[in-house]
Amino acid sequence: MVKLHVTASVNGDGVEFLCEPEETLLDVLRxxxxxxxxxxxxxxxxxxxxxxxxxxxLVCSCLVLGAEVQGRTIETIEAMATGDELHPLQQxxxxxxxxxxxxxxxxxxxxxxxxxxxxxxxxxxxxRFWLAxxxxxCTGYDKIIRAVLDAAAEMRxx
Amino acid sequence: xxxxxxxxxxxxxEAIAFLAxxxxxxxxxxxxxxxxxxxxxxxxxxxxxxxVKRIPELTEISKGDGGxxxxxxxxxxxLGEHADVKRAWPGVVEAVELIGSxxxxxxxxxxxxxxxxxxxxxSVPALIAAAATAAxxxxxxxxxxxxxxxxxxxxxxSLAKGEIVTSLFLPxxxxxxxxxxxxxxxxxxxxxxxxxxxxxxxxxxxxxxxxARVALGAVxxxxxxxxxxxxxxxxxxxxxxxxDNLAAAASAAARPIDDMRGTKVYRIKxxxxxxxxxxxxxxxxxxxx
Numbered sequence: 001m002v003k004l005h006v007t008a009s010v011n012g013d014g015v016e017f018l019c020e021p022e023e024t025l026l027d028v029l030r031x032x033x034x035x036x037x038x039x040x041x042x043x044x045x046x047x048x049x050x051x052x053x054x055x056x057x058l059v060c061s062c063l064v065l066g067a068e069v070q071g072r073t074i075e076t077i078e079a080m081a082t083g084d085e086l087h088p089l090q091q092x093x094x095x096x097x098x099x100x101x102x103x104x105x106x107x108x109x110x111x112x113x114x115x116x117x118x119x120x121x122x123x124x125x126x127x128r129f130w131l132a133x134x135x136x137x138c139t140g141y142d143k144i145i146r147a148v149l150d151a152a153a154e155m156r157x158x
Numbered sequence: 159x160x161x162x163x164x165x166x167x168x169x170x171x172e173a174i175a176f177l178a179x180x181x182x183x184x185x186x187x188x189x190x191x192x193x194x195x196x197x198x199x200x201x202x203x204x205x206x207x208x209x210v211k212r213i214p215e216l217t218e219i220s221k222g223d224g225g226x227x228x229x230x231x232x233x234x235x236x237l238g239e240h241a242d243v244k245r246a247w248p249g250v251v252e253a254v255e256l257i258g259s260x261x262x263x264x265x266x267x268x269x270x271x272x273x274x275x276x277x278x279x280x281s282v283p284a285l286i287a288a289a290a291t292a293a294x295x296x297x298x299x300x301x302x303x304x305x306x307x308x309x310x311x312x313x314x315x316s317l318a319k320g321e322i323v324t325s326l327f328l329p330x331x332x333x334x335x336x337x338x339x340x341x342x343x344x345x346x347x348x349x350x351x352x353x354x355x356x357x358x359x360x361x362x363x364x365x366x367x368x369x370a371r372v373a374l375g376a377v378x379x380x381x382x383x384x385x386x387x388x389x390x391x392x393x394x395x396x397x398x399x400x401x402d403n404l405a406a407a408a409s410a411a412a413r414p415i416d417d418m419r420g421t422k423v424y425r426i427k428x429x430x431x432x433x434x435x436x437x438x439x440x441x442x443x444x445x446x447x
Contacts, residue, residue, distance in 0.1 A: 004164060021164035021207060022197060044195045046348075048261055057235060057264035063194045064265070065187070067164045068209055111260065132347045133259020 008069045010035070011079035019066035026050045028066035029076060037077035037106045041135070048134035051107040052076045058114040060133075077106035080113065089113055089151040096147035100138040108134045112148045120156055124149060166209040170216075170295045170324055173208050178297045178320030180206045186322055188216075188231040189265035191258065192274040208322075215324055216269070219243065224330025227293075230269025230323045238263070247328050248443060249337030249356060249436075253284035256341060259348055269323045275309040278351040278376035282309065284339040286373035286383050287356035290328050296321030306373070309380040332369075334361040336443025340436040341375070342428050344419075351376045352420040355408065355432035357440040359391060365445065367391045372404065372437070376419075377412035377429050384411040387433055396441040404437055405430030 003018040010033060017032045026043075029035045029052070041047035043062045050061040053075040080087045089112050092098070099105045108131065115122055115130045122130065127148050128141070136144060167173045177184050182205035187193055196202045210216045216231040219240055226243050234254045237243060244251045257266050257280050271281045272292065285305040292308050294301050297320040308315050308323065317323070337358035343349035354375030362368045372387035386407035394400030409430035416422045 002161070002163075021162040024194065043198055045191055045258070045262055048259065051261055054264070057233070058260050059264040060261045063190050063262075065164065065190065065194070065207075065209075067166070068187075068190075068211070070166070114260070129347065130260055133261040 004067045006067060006070045008071065009073040011075055017066070021065065021067055023066045024062050025052070025054075025064040025066050025069055025074070026061040028069075029061060029074075032066075035076050035078050039103050039106060041103065041107075046133075046135065047104070047107070048111060048131075049104050049107040051110040051134065053110065053114060058111055075110075077110055080109060087113070088154050089116070089148065092147040092151040092154070093144070096143045096150065098139060098143040098147040104134060104136045108136070108144055112151070115148070116152050116155060120152060122149075122152060162204065163206045164209065165206065166212045168212045168214075170213055170322070173210055173213060173322055174295060174297055174320050176206065176208050177322065182206070184208060186210055186273065188267045188270040189233060189262075190270075191262050191266045192270060192276075210322065213324075223327075226328045228268060228326045228328065230272075230292075230325055231267045232269075234258075234263040234266050234268075235260075237268070243328070246331045247288055247337055249339045249358060249440065250281065250284045250288050250290070250328060253281045253339035253341075253354075253356065256280045256339070268326050272305065272308055272326070273315055273317070273323055275311070275313050275315050275380070276350075277309075277312055277378060277380055278354065279309075279381065280339065280341060280351060280354055280375065282381040283354050283356035283373035283375040284337065285326060285328075285356075286381055287339070287358040287371045288328055288337055289358070289371055290326050292323045293325045293327065294321050295324050300324075302327070306381065306383045311379040332360045334363070334365075334444050334447065335359065336440040336445075336447070338436045338439035338443065340432050340439065342432055350419060353377055353412075353414075353425050353428045353432050354381075355429065355436040357433065357436040359388075359437070359440050359444055361441075361444045365395050367394055367396060367400075367441075370437075372408065372433055374408060374412060374429055374433065377414040377425050382411055384408055384433075386411065391437060396437065401434050401437060405434040408433035 039049040041049035341354035359370040390403035412429035414425035
């Protein structure tokens with residue numbers, strides 16, 4: 001079986017991996033690079049649990065082939081905290097109890113961070129629309145939205 | 159099963175050569191938001207995937223001939239951030255931006271939406287209303303065809319073996335022009351159109367409609383250009399009588415099926431409603447520029 005050799009940047013580190021043509025970026029991250037923070041929910045781009053940043057764009061890593069990321073830059077949930085210090089979004093998710101089972105949480109955090117980088121002061125409506133590609137089946141969305149808005153306020157205050 | 163092969167050429171000619179030489183089924187990968195789902199579900203089992211995102215021509219937006227040439231693999235996110243395209247063709251941009259979530263927008267393209275050939279594709283009626291053309295390259299050379307001639311039925315296009323859509327061209331815009339796209343879905347976000355309607359029109363200095371195009375999605379095996387609906391608008395100022403005639407013509411042209419998203423009878427009625435509302439939005443925009 002012929003495997004493809006791919007080099008890319010993942011969370012600031014140069015990585016090399018071998019993958020089969022049909023393997024997704026999510027497969028590569030989880031099974032090849034052992035970065036298991038990104039989750040597989042639907043595997044069809046509907047749930048957002050596998051959200052990562054690809055060259056600065058929020059994408060579902062289940063809808064990207066591993067082979068496609070040759071030379072590209074990827075950022076996953078694993079890059080969010082700085083050492084032991086949680087990102088304000090992570091801290092606010094804990095404070096607001098914005099998670100139960102936690103499967104959707106990494107995707108929500110990556111997506112919310114992408115929102116706040118573009119718009120540090122989103123309205124509740126803007127936040128809800130932006131996060132419409134992330135599904136949560138246990139917490140419901142109110143706590144998540146409150147956590148994101150609270151984190152945004154804290155980050156604006158510096 | 160045949161071993162899948164992945165190629166990411168950097169020129170159109172290389173892409174065509176790979177596709178033309180493919181023994182079995184070959185698929186073009188742009189954003190992958192339809193293709194990867196189909197692969198995973200084993201609805202398709204191609205022997206070759208040609209990723210076209212390394213080809214500059216397919217990933218750029220350029221101005222020319224008074225209009226905009228948009229690479230077939232340009233993402234919805236990139237299109238939505240292009241202020242000039244958005245100003246000239248707000249209807250086309252709003253149609254593209256209706257496709258999926260932010261995550262999907264980061265990948266999905268108009269070329270993919272067109273060539274996936276879903277009858278409910280959101281960008282296609284807007285492109286048809288805009289009189290957009292698709293640039294096609296293949297083993298026999300290059301050609302430019304109206305967008306309405308690309309899709310022929312669910313999952314089917316008029317492209318020959320080895321051909322790819324390289325870009326979409328949005329033509330020059332006359333003064334007092336506007337376009338709009340509206341779709342009906344049972345929720346507010348992220349669903350497949352029950353009915354979609356795109357309208358593009360131009361007014362003269364007195365506010366009378368001098369040209370119009372109306373297109374419908376999800377009411378036939380492919381998106382439809384409805385000349386009768388446009389004719390109802392031309393010569394009018396967009397008054398109620400003209401809009402009623404437009405709606406009636408749109409409903410008359412609709413030939414949908416019953417499916418889980420809506421019944422035939424319902425879709426025929428909603429086709430008129432959506433066409434009318436899209437025309438009103440396009441009229442408002444045209445009056446403002």
